[in-house]
Amino acid sequence: MSQYRVSGRGRVDTSRPVSFTFDGKTFTGAQGDTVASALLANGVHLMGRSFKYHRPRGPVAAGSEEPNALIGTRRGAGRFEPNTRATVQEIWDGLQTNSQNKYPSLKFDVGAVNDAAYMLFSAGFYYKTFMWPRSFWDKVYEPFIRGAAGLGVSPTEEDPDHYASRNMHCDVLIVGAGPSGLAAARAAAVEGLKVVLVDESPEAGGTLLSEPQVKIDGKPAWDWLAAEVEALKALGVKIMTRTTAIAYYHQNMVGLCEKLTDHLATLPADTPRERLWRVRAGQVVLAQGALEKPLVFHGNDRPGVMLAGSAQTYLNRYGVLVGTRPVVVTSHDSAWYAAFDLADAGAKVQAIVDIREGVHEALLTEARARGIPVKLSHTATATSGRLRVSKIRVNPVRGGQVGSGTEIDCDAVLMSGGWTPSLHLFSHTKGSLAWNDDLTTFLPEKTPEDCVIAGASRGLWGVEAALRDGAEKGREVVAALGKSGASVAYAVADDRTGTGVSMKELPTDRSPGKAKAFVDYQNDVTAKDLRLAVREGMRSIEHVKRYTTNGMATDQGKMSNINGLNIASDALGKKQPQVGLTTFRPPYTPTTFGAFAGYHRGSHFEVTRKTRIDEWAAQHGAAFEPVGQWRRAWYFPKAGESMDDAVRRECAATRESLGIFDASTLGKIEVVGPDAVEFMNRMYTNPWTKLGVGRCRYGLLCGDDGFIRDDGVIGRMGQDRFHVTTTTGGAARVLNMMEDYLQTEWPDLNVWLTSTTEQWATVALNGPNAAKLLAPLVEGVELTEEAFPHMSCVECTVAGMPARLFRVSFTGEIGFEVNVPAPMGRQLWETLWDAGQQYGITPYGTETMHVLRAEKGYIIVGQDTDGTVTPFDAGMGWAVGKAKPDFVGKRGLARPDLVAKGRKQLVGLLSEDGSKLEEGAQIVFDPKQPIPMKMVGHVTSSYDVGTTGRPIALALVEGGHDRLGEIVHIPMPDRTIAAKITGTVFFDPENARLKI
Amino acid sequence: MLLIHCPYCNETLPEVEFAYAGEAHIARPVNPSEVSDADWEAFLFLRDNVKGPHYERWRHLHGCGRFFNAVRDTVSDKFLTTYEAGAPRPDLASLTERLK
Numbered sequence A: 001m002s003q004y005r006v007s008g009r010g011r012v013d014t015s016r017p018v019s020f021t022f023d024g025k026t027f028t029g030a031q032g033d034t035v036a037s038a039l040l041a042n043g044v045h046l047m048g049r050s051f052k053y054h055r056p057r058g059p060v061a062a063g064s065e066e067p068n069a070l071i072g073t074r075r076g077a078g079r080f081e082p083n084t085r086a087t088v089q090e091i092w093d094g095l096q097t098n099s100q101n102k103y104p105s106l107k108f109d110v111g112a113v114n115d116a117a118y119m120l121f122s123a124g125f126y127y128k129t130f131m132w133p134r135s136f137w138d139k140v141y142e143p144f145i146r147g148a149a150g151l152g153v154s155p156t157e158e159d160p161d162h163y164a165s166r167n168m169h170c171d172v173l174i175v176g177a178g179p180s181g182l183a184a185a186r187a188a189a190v191e192g193l194k195v196v197l198v199d200e201s202p203e204a205g206g207t208l209l210s211e212p213q214v215k216i217d218g219k220p221a222w223d224w225l226a227a228e229v230e231a232l233k234a235l236g237v238k239i240m241t242r243t244t245a246i247a248y249y250h251q252n253m254v255g256l257c258e259k260l261t262d263h264l265a266t267l268p269a270d271t272p273r274e275r276l277w278r279v280r281a282g283q284v285v286l287a288q289g290a291l292e293k294p295l296v297f298h299g300n301d302r303p304g305v306m307l308a309g310s311a312q313t314y315l316n317r318y319g320v321l322v323g324t325r326p327v328v329v330t331s332h333d334s335a336w337y338a339a340f341d342l343a344d345a346g347a348k349v350q351a352i353v354d355i356r357e358g359v360h361e362a363l364l365t366e367a368r369a370r371g372i373p374v375k376l377s378h379t380a381t382a383t384s385g386r387l388r389v390s391k392i393r394v395n396p397v398r399g400g401q402v403g404s405g406t407e408i409d410c411d412a413v414l415m416s417g418g419w420t421p422s423l424h425l426f427s428h429t430k431g432s433l434a435w436n437d438d439l440t441t442f443l444p445e446k447t448p449e450d451c452v453i454a455g456a457s458r459g460l461w462g463v464e465a466a467l468r469d470g471a472e473k474g475r476e477v478v479a480a481l482g483k484s485g486a487s488v489a490y491a492v493a494d495d496r497t498g499t500g501v502s503m504k505e506l507p508t509d510r511s512p513g514k515a516k517a518f519v520d521y522q523n524d525v526t527a528k529d530l531r532l533a534v535r536e537g538m539r540s541i542e543h544v545k546r547y548t549t550n551g552m553a554t555d556q557g558k559m560s561n562i563n564g565l566n567i568a569s570d571a572l573g574k575k576q577p578q579v580g581l582t583t584f585r586p587p588y589t590p591t592t593f594g595a596f597a598g599y600h601r602g603s604h605f606e607v608t609r610k611t612r613i614d615e616w617a618a619q620h621g622a623a624f625e626p627v628g629q630w631r632r633a634w635y636f637p638k639a640g641e642s643m644d645d646a647v648r649r650e651c652a653a654t655r656e657s658l659g660i661f662d663a664s665t666l667g668k669i670e671v672v673g674p675d676a677v678e679f680m681n682r683m684y685t686n687p688w689t690k691l692g693v694g695r696c697r698y699g700l701l702c703g704d705d706g707f708i709r710d711d712g713v714i715g716r717m718g719q720d721r722f723h724v725t726t727t728t729g730g731a732a733r734v735l736n737m738m739e740d741y742l743q744t745e746w747p748d749l750n751v752w753l754t755s756t757t758e759q760w761a762t763v764a765l766n767g768p769n770a771a772k773l774l775a776p777l778v779e780g781v782e783l784t785e786e787a788f789p790h791m792s793c794v795e796c797t798v799a800g801m802p803a804r805l806f807r808v809s810f811t812g813e814i815g816f817e818v819n820v821p822a823p824m825g826r827q828l829w830e831t832l833w834d835a836g837q838q839y840g841i842t843p844y845g846t847e848t849m850h851v852l853r854a855e856k857g858y859i860i861v862g863q864d865t866d867g868t869v870t871p872f873d874a875g876m877g878w879a880v881g882k883a884k885p886d887f888v889g890k891r892g893l894a895r896p897d898l899v900a901k902g903r904k905q906l907v908g909l910l911s912e913d914g915s916k917l918e919e920g921a922q923i924v925f926d927p928k929q930p931i932p933m934k935m936v937g938h939v940t941s942s943y944d945v946g947t948t949g950r951p952i953a954l955a956l957v958e959g960g961h962d963r964l965g966e967i968v969h970i971p972m973p974d975r976t977i978a979a980k981i982t983g984t985v986f987f988d989p990e991n992a993r994l995k996i
Numbered sequence B: 001m002l003l004i005h006c007p008y009c010n011e012t013l014p015e016v017e018f019a020y021a022g023e024a025h026i027a028r029p030v031n032p033s034e035v036s037d038a039d040w041e042a043f044l045f046l047r048d049n050v051k052g053p054h055y056e057r058w059r060h061l062h063g064c065g066r067f068f069n070a071v072r073d074t075v076s077d078k079f080l081t082t083y084e085a086g087a088p089r090p091d092l093a094s095l096t097e098r099l100k
């Protein structure tokens, strides 16, 4: 064992050595070690380089608040994670870890020149340095920022792990399994309540794990803890370890992230790496404890300088001495106990340096008993040592004057600036905080949630106080849940309570401008930066934060916020509460994307809706495109065909003989009831009263603002029944809109609305041979021009299947849409496919559908309209039932702006040179006008693969309907294209081809 | 995540089952054609931006499908009450009194 591993101390199992690598070198730790404790046991403090100045850094803490010791961890391909805190990652045999932010090596890092260029990187340097000249941006500044920004490296391989998510309900959720959390759990559990107790550590106990000398109810702390955990489990308490409460959401929903495998050498089969819990709790107890503050002095970031309480944790919990010759620098009693513990474990404590003039006599007695030199009224002004602290300079302070310094040799500096209650989750609840002058910190005040806060997180120090408060708060939540609990008392001995003072920077004899006294280690923010920010005009703490980036790193200022506030307040000459505290936001600690994504990854990221014919399309080589949540066949390329080739062939085949198209994704709504026709009259722009049963009509839906929302063919299946179709993407929106009007504006109408999109499979047949194919298969209606004219619909039988047959056309050819019950869709398709071989039946996809409809000037809502287009703008005034007293949009269409001249109107465009226009391209009247030109519209649809022999386009153009025949111009990057405004119908304007 | 009481189902259920549907108690005029341009503009576009109790509509989209009304405090996000569409606007004073 190394000289830093103390036998008989700690909870690690030194009889079970664990080997792992750090930067390629193999180290041995003990079962139960973290990467940080194992490296410290090997005498290694240097674990990383800082973000901005690339200064050498070691761990400053022992828990999840650690800002410095960020490492990459690897477990084979795809299992790499950057920025893992070495203080949290447990070691296992074979774990590979590496340091970050260094090149070529941790001990010699080229980026450390930034440290010498310190003046360049002061507060606001991003804003100041990268100002001018403009030409520097692309080639100098941006590459520099991109190269320098970020900690660690993102993994590039796909994450092979899986992540689970679950819901949980409980009476009481307790966050933090330290003394107050344990006591609260007992108080609630003995009353039979369902209690969940979570802690981010691998084991319950909190501060008890670092304070084994405490005796509770006559038992040593660890014996009491073990028994208490068992007792709580026996009472039914669910104790979840390695589980971080990451966020507190509305109405007592708390997000938990449970880490299940990161500590295991062998990954168990079928176990997720992490599990995200959504817990809805009747009452929540926040018992998150307190975090120790660093002291702010020159060189307080050198490896070997760490929090005194963390050194105590390394010793008592992990059996590791962080140094054999430490110096303690403090403004709080708690660090004295760290000195005593380390001395008792064999360290030669060089000195206890306390900024205060006097401390409790008992502390001095204990120090004397251990032969530790004490320096009261002293400050620390510098440390030295290249990659590890080797000296600290301390100076007496008399009447505010800093005297001359003395250097003390050491191999570690243990500092304490007092403690900050952990108020993160409390802040998530929008809880209010109140400044406490005595403790120089914010304490929790009121929260709108059903939540209490207990123990050190509300400023109570010591195990006894925490246990008492936990029990008390536990009884409070029991009472809030309608039960009455008995009071529980704990007898505590050898507790260590204490007091201290809270500081801004420590007094120094150095020039303040040269001091590198760090406040935020992770973002390399110094006290000087904060004061500079105030000098440069920042007044609010929110501005100081953003200007300096203090508290904006991944640790969210857990250690830096109060020190930063103390310094900014001092610089502003204001009290801390007047300057304010920045807001803590979720998550409490960095959380993986995997945990948030849970099951929603890959093909499960979003629902993919498929029709009954989708599989056939896939088997026949279809290329697909997403439309809404649907996967739709886009085109059906034959071997060697490009998309254009395939679409040209599909268009031609449909116009010449017969095309078959899967239209199942069309939205379908069944509108039924005695008032169905009245409802349709009010909803759609068209009149419906005179539409006979067995006839259908193109319907246009507007909003009450007069703009087009949706369209579709609507068939009257009976006096009281309409088969409404909507656009593929608009189905849910249209149904919601119909329900809204029906339920809230016209509750007097007796109508039922039912979504039937997924109940029908819809196959469209288009082409001169469509009727010939279908006629022999249809029973119940004759497919002649007389018996079943264009825009007819009927319930009949097709190929033996019950069907709703529509004679409609979205291509300009003879067209039918056959609706059959969805499960029969594939059978219908294949029957038509087989029967259609004699006509060279050709499957086509959405692209051909788009081309053929554009040739006929049929609009696509959302492509040729954009939410500002009226039926009149679109040239479809004929679809507006002007005689109706009211419909949704009627009054809107009469708004002054909607009847004004110069609105953008839908027209056709033919380029003069025969080139294809680009969809979205802007249109101008005069191409010679100075830039910026006045844009008068844009191209909405454009195709050059159709059957008209030349490219065609649709466009919205200002006053377009009055400009037929005029030339407009479309400026492109390389040239300007002239185009002639035409009508929107490019093919068969007489509709001759619709006749059988 | 909010818990919302559906007055039709008479159950308190997670927010994900519901969809927000804008300010409540804005009735569509019975005879829109008789409404002035200014009044129609107000009906279409003008909405209160309340800090505090706000009358608003929700739909139990993934449940019974009904639209209903609610009073929600836009500062605390707390629902003061929910009630059926068509029911009169509840008195704010009594609601906030009850909450105290």
Ligand SMILES: [Zn+2]
Pocket (backbone or CB within 6 Å): B006, B007, B008, B009, B010, B060, B063, B064, B065, B066
């Ligand atoms: Zn409901």
